[in-house]
Amino acid sequence: MRRRRRDQRGAATAELALTLPLLIAVTIGLVWLLAVGAAQVRAVDAARETARAVARGDDEGAAVARGQQVAPAGSRVVVTDRGDEVVAEVTGSVGGPGGLFGFLPSVTVTARSVAAAEETAP
Secondary structure, eight states: OOOOOOOOTTHHHHHHHHHHHHHHHHHHHHHHHHHHHHHHHHHHHHHHHHHHHHHHTOOHHHHHHHHHHHSOTTOEEEEEEOSSEEEEEEEEEEOOOBTTBTTSOOEEEEEEEEEEOOOOOO
16 A cells, blocks of 8 residues: 655645734834844933933034934933033933834933033133
């Protein structure tokens, strides 16, 4: 008695058709996570630059404008001058990837930086 082997033609194509959407979803998710990480780094840089500029004695409005240029789009930059130190806080939002992933909420990134106020020459 001979056993018949099942025909395996097309199995690889069927497996690829089933796994390809999952691989694409994972790739989009990873790219979105990289975008969130990059936005966090930009928020940290913006807070640091703003605090240092105000601590140096630069105009606060110009320092905030510089921080908003560095921060993610639509971020809020707040400066608090405590006399001996300057605190800059940056808050921004990174939207979800959209499309099929429209159900994902936006992610809020925040950063805070403190700089010692420099003494100005008389």
